[in-house]
Structure formats: structure tokens, C-alpha cells
Amino acid sequence: MEASSGEYTLPPSTYSSEDIIFCIDTHNECLREMKAKGAEGQAFTRLDAIKQSILLFITSKLTINSDHRFAFCALGNSPFWLQKEFSNTPESALASFRKITPHSSSDQADLTQLFRAAAHEAKRSRAQNRILRLILIYCRSSVPPHHKWPATQKLFTLDAMYLHDKPGAENCPQKVYDALVDTIEEVSEYEGYVFESGEGLPRILFRNMCVLLSHPQQRCIQDDIDIPKSLPKKSAAVEITAGGENVPSSSQELSM
């Protein structure tokens, strides 16, 4: 299905509840520290930020629509399930997180098996009038992912969130990012989104996770994303106009 471009419309059409699989990269690069500290001043790793962002996603997504469901897997040396059964409680996320022990140092990231599992789940979801989405959270700065999934099989939507080190002589985050973009194009049923961040700021990760809340059947193409949209910062008397963004004018007349 083509993602729409241009002015927003909301035609009357069914849209399905989602079954969303989070795939967390447990390569030891996920233990790199973010530019933030935990509540008691302890180190805050990428994995910590990822877990928090998943909880953010789940609790927000369930507020949007309590019928969406989630499952969890991890990508170490190879993909493995943390929780295969879909459920709609944040507690199931916490239970899955407890099973994560990051230790992989593989220089390979073959996603074929992951896609095969997702495709299998997608068939079951479809039988229940749901759509399947796979959100891959990837942390390797030197290992571009690859796959042998046939381009004709577009059974689920693929999104990617990429956390990486700053580009340097020893790594290739740009190559990794490009590989993710290509993979999404090859594999995803609906428009898939990819976000990257090398800054190490949790709030950027959280913001991008919120953009991923977008329902695949109602998305625009990534180039046209206009969210989060800025609200004007109101100060006492003066209005601030921000660039080309939409700012409401304060109306002088009383409209009743």
C-alpha cells in the first residue's frame, strides 16, 4: 500500500490492530553509556535507554488503542525469543528485559532468521485481522546487517532504530544506516521508518520512539514526516513566530 503524500485526509477505511515485535540488539555495544545518568547517578547505558523507550512506546501505544499487542526477541549472535506470545501489558516487557544478558560480540548480523520468524507470526496475525510490525533496535557501529529474505515477501512492516558511536576511522555507522534503509525498502509491507542517533541523548531516542507510534496503515513517507510539531512557546505578551511553522494568530474579536 502506498503511503500518502500531500494534505492529510482520513478516509473511512478499516485499519487493523497491531502485533508488534521488538527485536533488541544485545551485542555488547548496547552497553555503551548514554550522555545521561541514572536516578542515583549510576551509568545509563544504551540498553537502559532502550528498555525505557520500549516501556514508553508500550504505555503510549496502549493509551492510543488498548487492542495493540507486543512480543519481544533479541538479536545476539543470532535471534532468539524473549517472549513469543503477544500480550498487552507493560509487565510482560519487564519480564522479557530480565532475560537479556548482553554478551554477543559477533561481527555478523544476518537478519534472515528474524524475518522468517516475523513472517510466520504475520500469517497468524493476519488470520486475526491484525497486522504485524517488527521494530529492530540496532546498536552496532561496525556491522552492517544483511539478509537473504526474498523481495516478494512483504508480510510485515519493518522499522529500525539505530544507536551508534560517532563516525570514526574504526567504524562505519553510515554504512550500517544505509543497509538498514535498504533492508526496510526490501522487506517492509507498509512504509517503514528508520531513525538514527549517535549523540547518546535519551530524549532523542524517546522522541524517535514516539514517532514510531505511527500506525503503519496511516503513515506518510518518511521524507514527509512533520511530527513532532512545534507548539508556539507562549510568553506573557509577545507572540513568537517560528520560521515557516504554523502559528495561530490571536483573535481580537470575540467569536461565540
Place this chain on the structure above:
Amino acid sequence: MAVDTIPPLINAQLNYLRSNAPFSIKVEQMWSGCRNPSLIDRFTLAIPFCLDYIKWDVIYNAQNPLAAPDVIFGPEDEAFHPFRGMREESLSNSKKNCLLEWNYKDPACLLTLILQLRDLYMVYQKQRVGEVDDERLKFELGTIISKEGLEMYMSSGVEKPEEVRFAVPLLGMDINKIVIGSSWRQQQKIYLQVIFPVVGKFTNKPPVPRLKLVSTPDLRAVLSVEDVRLLPWSDGMCLAEYLPTLEELLASQIKDAVTLIELRRQFIVALAPFFGRPLEADSVFCRKASFLSVSGIFTFVVHFALTLQFPKQPPLLVLQSSQHFDLRGAAIKSSSLTEYPWSPRWDVSEMAERIFDFVADECLNFRKICNESVHQQQR
């Protein structure tokens, strides 16, 4: 410790019933009737009938799961003897006695049996109602007896006055087709529940029946029949006169409900120039939409909920932070915001603009509350 299990053959029957029943049959309780208490072979089914539920116990035997089950009816129905001396033509489904032809290999058997018994129960209730010695009731019954889908129930018992309850289906139209894009699997219907007390002799002032509109649950996304003001039952009123007027009223309510869907749709679309493309919007009933906003570096989700009273009632707003979490790790939400400048007479663009202004201000309060809440947690 043994885990309770249902023998596979019995479980297959129960699952088939749950997935394929044309209306929602509930399993109320399950227990064991055999020496091994962890083998579950008995359960109570609550079966929709005449806008209420009849409860029947289904008794299998875990030691002999190939045999057909027994069914025990409610205490009020001691006179209900299906399959015994009933005339062939009163069976609305297959003329075969499903119990005599029980095929344990076919998972549909239980559902077939229950549906057959329910049809026979309807015939039984029809007979009971027909035998009531109440002239007015006989007259009313005569005017509605041919309505497709009519159900009736005679309620009596110690301490209870005799009453007859009718479930009169209204509006022959296919409501499902009226809402475009709906994926309702069950046929949506509206019924008038009419309860006549049984009085016997024909009087000049027969008692006013109790009236209530009831709809299938999914329809509530579009129309709340409980909010429809019923026409009063005047002196000398009868169903033959009451029903057509009611159906006219309902048809116009449904028409209004569909118009309101479109108005809510226009409102959601009018929000987009201000709030950006929604993360997700209810494209069928247009009751909800969520957007992602940012004020400075504070990113948050704005959830809109539109009631059926929109635009008389303003949308309910809830803000949800992307950066503040409670002790369980959930993203902090504001309380429901409904107090803001609003007029149902504004056009949708103005409504959107005013709400945009309100959220721009309110999110600063919200951020303060979130910061305080997180600060409290850290103490």
C-alpha cells in the same frame, strides 16, 4: 499439584462454540464431575435469550468423552422437555435430534446442540406466552407475532409477579452497511424490550409496559440507544401504533449519528495543520486521534477522545510525556482535560485553532507537574 485440564474432545467442542457462535455465549463456571477432580467435564453456559441470559449446565463425562453431554435447564423451566413429544415442524433447524446423532469427532456438535435447544426453548416460551390468560397481552402478541427475530419470555415464580418480556427487533435495515469501513463481525441490531405485567381481565386502563431500547454492544461506538428519549406510552397505546413511530425516530437518530461521524472526521482532519499528521486516528467511527507535539525540547503525545455528544461536548484531552516516567516505568499522563474555551457553534478550523492555543499553554503546566512527580520519586 495436578493442573486442571479439559479432555481434548470436550475442549474442541467448547472452543468451536466460542469461536463460531452467532452471538456471544459465555462460559460461566467449570468444574469436575468425576473422581479425578482435576479433569474438567462440566460447565455452565450463559446463552443470550430475549435480551437476557438463560443459564444451562452442560454435563459431560470425562471418563467417557465420546458420549453426548446432558444439559440441565434452569429451575424455572421444569416444563421444558425438548426432543420429547415435540412436533417435527416446530424444530426450526434440522429435524434430526442432535443428541441421538452425536458425532464426537465433529467439533461443531455442541454448538449445533445448543442452537437447536435454544430454538426449541423459543418455541416453548412462545407456547407459554400464548397460554397466558390476559386479553390485552393476547392482542399485543397478535400484532407482533410475525416479526422476524422476535423473542419472548414468560417470567414467573414465587414472590415474582407474572410478566411477559418481548424483545422486538427494530428497523429491518442492515445497520452494518450504514457505517462505512466498519469491520463488525456480528450483525448489529436494535431491540425494544417490552415488559407487560400479566393482569388477566381486560381493564379499561391496562398497565403501562416497561420499555427500554437495547442494542448490540458494538453499536455503542456510533449510537447510544440508552440516550434516546423514548416516546411516552399514552392511554390506549398499543405496540401496533407505538412501534412504527419509534422506528421512524430511530431511523432519524441513526441518520444523525452517521452525520456526526463525518463531523468528527472533519474535526480530526482540521487538527492536522496545527498538530501535524496524527500518530493514529480512528478512521471508522472517528472517536479518537493521537498526535505528537513538542514545546521547546519537551516532546509529548496529545490524545483526543470525542464522545457521541461532540460537538456539544468538547473533546477530552490527555497529554502523555515522552520524558517522564512513573515508578513502574510508564510514561506519565495528565488527567483528562475538558475545561477549556469551547463553543459547538465554531467551525472545525476554529475549534482546532483554539485547542491548539490551549495545549500550547497547558503543556507548560503539564511539564511542571511531570518534573515534580519525578522529583518526588527520587526522594
